[in-house]
Amino acid sequence: MPRTRFALIPLLLAIAVPATAQDAGPLALLLPVSARPAALGNAWVAGRDEYAVFSNPATVSATTGFGVTLGAYGSDTKTIAAVSGATVGNFTLGWGVHLVDFSTSRTDPTYPFAPAALTGSGDADNFSMLALMAVRMTKWRFQLGASAKYTQDIAPRETSGSALLVVPERGNALLLDVGATHALWTGTAGLAVQNIGEPYRMGGRYVAIPSQIALGWTKQRPLGPLDFGFASQATLRRGGWLGVGGGVDFGWSWIEGYQVGARIGARRTETGDERPVALGATFNADRLNVEYGIGFFANDTYAHRLTLRWR
Amino acid sequence: MNRPRALTNGRPMRMLAWTLAACAVAAACTQPLKFAKDDSGIVLANQTITAPNPAENGSFRVNRMFYGSGTDKRRPEFKDSVTYKTKAVDISPFVTVPPATANDRKAWWGFDMKAVPVNGRVWYPEGNGPFPLVLVVHGNHNPQEFSDPGYGYLGELMASRGYIFVSVDENFINGLSAENDGRAWMLLKHLESWKRFNDSTAGPLAKKVDMERIVLMGHSRGGEAAATAATFNKLKFYPDDFRQRFNFNFAIKGVVAIAPVDGQYQPSSMLTPMENVNYLLMHGSHDGDVSTFSGIRQYERLRFTDGKPHFKSVIFMYRANHGQWNSVWNNKDNGPRSGRSLDLRTLVPVEDQRQMGKLVISAFLEATLNGKHEYLPLFRDHRTAGRWFPKSLYTTMFQESSYRPLAQFDEDVDLTTGLNGVTIAADSVSTWRENVIPFRGRGTDNQRDNAAWVGWNRRIAGPDTMKFGQVARLTISIPDSVVRAWNVSERGAVYLSVAPTRDKPGPRAAARDTTKRDTSKAAVEARAKAARDSARRAPKPPRPNPDADTLPVDFTVELVDSDGNTARAPIGRYGAVRRPLDTKIYRRAGRDAQRFSNLFEYVPQTYVLPLADFMGAPSNFNPAKLRSIRLVFDRAPLGTIILDDVGLSPAMDATYLASPLRSP
Numbered sequence: 001m002p003r004t005r006f007a008l009i010p011l012l013l014a015i016a017v018p019a020t021a022q023d024a025g026p027l028a029l030l031l032p033v034s035a036r037p038a039a040l041g042n043a044w045v046a047g048r049d050e051y052a053v054f055s056n057p058a059t060v061s062a063t064t065g066f067g068v069t070l071g072a073y074g075s076d077t078k079t080i081a082a083v084s085g086a087t088v089g090n091f092t093l094g095w096g097v098h099l100v101d102f103s104t105s106r107t108d109p110t111y112p113f114a115p116a117a118l119t120g121s122g123d124a125d126n127f128s129m130l131a132l133m134a135v136r137m138t139k140w141r142f143q144l145g146a147s148a149k150y151t152q153d154i155a156p157r158e159t160s161g162s163a164l165l166v167v168p169e170r171g172n173a174l175l176l177d178v179g180a181t182h183a184l185w186t187g188t189a190g191l192a193v194q195n196i197g198e199p200y201r202m203g204g205r206y207v208a209i210p211s212q213i214a215l216g217w218t219k220q221r222p223l224g225p226l227d228f229g230f231a232s233q234a235t236l237r238r239g240g241w242l243g244v245g246g247g248v249d250f251g252w253s254w255i256e257g258y259q260v261g262a263r264i265g266a267r268r269t270e271t272g273d274e275r276p277v278a279l280g281a282t283f284n285a286d287r288l289n290v291e292y293g294i295g296f297f298a299n300d301t302y303a304h305r306l307t308l309r310w311r
Numbered sequence: 312m313n314r315p316r317a318l319t320n321g322r323p324m325r326m327l328a329w330t331l332a333a334c335a336v337a338a339a340c341t342q343p344l345k346f347a348k349d350d351s352g353i354v355l356a357n358q359t360i361t362a363p364n365p366a367e368n369g370s371f372r373v374n375r376m377f378y379g380s381g382t383d384k385r386r387p388e389f390k391d392s393v394t395y396k397t398k399a400v401d402i403s404p405f406v407t408v409p410p411a412t413a414n415d416r417k418a419w420w421g422f423d424m425k426a427v428p429v430n431g432r433v434w435y436p437e438g439n440g441p442f443p444l445v446l447v448v449h450g451n452h453n454p455q456e457f458s459d460p461g462y463g464y465l466g467e468l469m470a471s472r473g474y475i476f477v478s479v480d481e482n483f484i485n486g487l488s489a490e491n492d493g494r495a496w497m498l499l500k501h502l503e504s505w506k507r508f509n510d511s512t513a514g515p516l517a518k519k520v521d522m523e524r525i526v527l528m529g530h531s532r533g534g535e536a537a538a539t540a541a542t543f544n545k546l547k548f549y550p551d552d553f554r555q556r557f558n559f560n561f562a563i564k565g566v567v568a569i570a571p572v573d574g575q576y577q578p579s580s581m582l583t584p585m586e587n588v589n590y591l592l593m594h595g596s597h598d599g600d601v602s603t604f605s606g607i608r609q610y611e612r613l614r615f616t617d618g619k620p621h622f623k624s625v626i627f628m629y630r631a632n633h634g635q636w637n638s639v640w641n642n643k644d645n646g647p648r649s650g651r652s653l654d655l656r657t658l659v660p661v662e663d664q665r666q667m668g669k670l671v672i673s674a675f676l677e678a679t680l681n682g683k684h685e686y687l688p689l690f691r692d693h694r695t696a697g698r699w700f701p702k703s704l705y706t707t708m709f710q711e712s713s714y715r716p717l718a719q720f721d722e723d724v725d726l727t728t729g730l731n732g733v734t735i736a737a738d739s740v741s742t743w744r745e746n747v748i749p750f751r752g753r754g755t756d757n758q759r760d761n762a763a764w765v766g767w768n769r770r771i772a773g774p775d776t777m778k779f780g781q782v783a784r785l786t787i788s789i790p791d792s793v794v795r796a797w798n799v800s801e802r803g804a805v806y807l808s809v810a811p812t813r814d815k816p817g818p819r820a821a822a823r824d825t826t827k828r829d830t831s832k833a834a835v836e837a838r839a840k841a842a843r844d845s846a847r848r849a850p851k852p853p854r855p856n857p858d859a860d861t862l863p864v865d866f867t868v869e870l871v872d873s874d875g876n877t878a879r880a881p882i883g884r885y886g887a888v889r890r891p892l893d894t895k896i897y898r899r900a901g902r903d904a905q906r907f908s909n910l911f912e913y914v915p916q917t918y919v920l921p922l923a924d925f926m927g928a929p930s931n932f933n934p935a936k937l938r939s940i941r942l943v944f945d946r947a948p949l950g951t952i953i954l955d956d957v958g959l960s961p962a963m964d965a966t967y968l969a970s971p972l973r974s975p
Binding site: 255258 | 340648899902
């Protein structure tokens, strides 16, 4: 526990510092995909479950499973994500897709979108997607992984000031992630270099990719009758933006195979419209895992995520 | 009326409803407690052994000490408190540490496998000695939760009774796999240290150790290691590498295995053979770690070939677990969170389980190391010490070195033949086959021991439920030449090992009516009508419900001599007769059925029938002319048994048959 406490102090200090919006896209790259990272301050670079493939390809779960996440921001934004994986020989493969359907004002000139844009609404339907395939292997006591990502944003824009003439603009990019994890102290450390790629073209201009380096540490341990988990992460984005986040979760199992849990996380947000704190809950029944996470935004709007995993 | 908002708002009520529903689901997941019928009030009602209770403290004052490296960074007792300093030994030829963890382990322990400490905690009697030496080694467990202090309750008892009792520290190889040869080798290195302690001129135990009287004990993996050490002790080379030369040859008189594994180490890819030591095997039915009774294979493999008196015994304790014989392990068979998976309510109280351990281990040591034969009947028939045993159900197996097999059922594939010219015949049985005895656990592993399945059902099929056929019999016939060659006498005994099963054969087919029938139309119609009426009247056969059947699988044993004299006795006179013992160890309903093929382990109960009991009027049976052993299935209307190890002790040491119990 002392190490966990040690990691918490700088985390809390950093979270208190507000941030400004970043000029990078597509939007699907900036969002937590499943309920658990969302509730743990997006600190999942050293975590492990099926959805960890979105955070660090070195954490692709060896457990054959399938997961679906449904999300909602405010009243108009819907997200869906699906992941699965399999072990083939010495390699573990994982794949996933994340789709975001949201609306903004057609005349809104703000592109690329910040996550807070998802809580708004408007007459322009936007779409963002991310699809990836990852492979993991063990070498020199390290878990090493790489993933290829394809991402796309579709945003309609008025081209002549007439509402009847709407041309959807597309921007897409092919990206690469590499990562590693290793046992450190009594937990697991993870390092990932994400979104390696060239800027993509959208609406006649080049938009930066949110390339970033993420370093994190997670730990699980019994705590009295509870199962305690801790996750932390620091993210340095190209351009110098530094995000930190972390969270804790507590699980209680009264019988083998069943567990309920609660979690709380905090992070340094991308914009002032996001609130740093997030909450979550989990229920596990044998192979079925149900997770819920809620994030908070300005104007009393929320982001909900419900993840179902089957292992 | 304005009601408080919390009550009128539906959300809290819905949450409460969901919570209650979740609790109901959780409760439904837990299976109810279910035990075999407790017959301990009858089985343990007697006490015919009159010697003092070996589980009670003796008269010696107990001293304690440690020996070891004197440098152990994790164990203060082996750093600052050692009475004897020992040199580190290189265990690396026997133990492989995965490279992935080698550095971490070395950093934590402060040493690697090339220089492991010879650490032991000792309880010893005050006095001049020489005292017999007993070493115990723990099994696999969390390496950082040290296991060796867990046998202190045995150490205190044994030292007070005049033994030097040593709990060996092998925590540093816990958490590894394929290391059990190393665990065994370490035991022998400890014995080498003890030889030095004894040979030295200084120290509290100089010249006080009786190196001619040694017993090795082990728990879990340590149980297999103790047996392996007894085998290594007589070898010149490590079986897997001739470069490791052995020169031990200690006077190991006995081995005690507590809930051991078997086959974790396989010398030359064989299961470890063992010879010419006394052997005590203890296991619990509700073992949440070694859930299959693996040690029974080691028991079966032990051979007595040197013509000296030896014995081996099994005590299988109902509702005992794996860890309660170690006060550090306790009820954590499945790790720190055992209570989530294992139904801890099923276990006997920890004091009872340890009391049983103290009793049988102490009796074994007294018989093996001190020649106190008055405790031997306890191993032949535990009912002779009924008042010493904590209330539970015990299944026991026993064999001593004068035992000669007649039928072991793995000698060939012929149902009708045994060993030494023995022939086997069955009459009116429903089941008669030979097969390997399975383990409770799922998978292909088994007891590697074949036995005969014999089933019977006296009822004749048909509407008349009171119509019974001839009593089923299984007859084992022994050639005269064998009886004469073995000098079978009234001092001899018949051995049978029997495990009840849940199999219930259906009623026998009615004998065919061979009388000539009236084939006229009227007669045919009359018979058809009668058959229809009979079918209407016949009650529906009850659905089989094995759980509701508590009738013990009982039968009679008849001994017949060559003059035709027949003497008989119910098998229950020589041991408990039962149904299979229901064993559910998990909390989740259905988990046991998921993980085990059977909800009980087949542990054959050994019945030792003294031939003298069958002599005299009215049968005039003469043991010297024993011709056949007949199992007559007349005491239960139906049932199936597994029959194994049918044999004879031509002239058994009278001490084994002492303190007889005379139940009906």
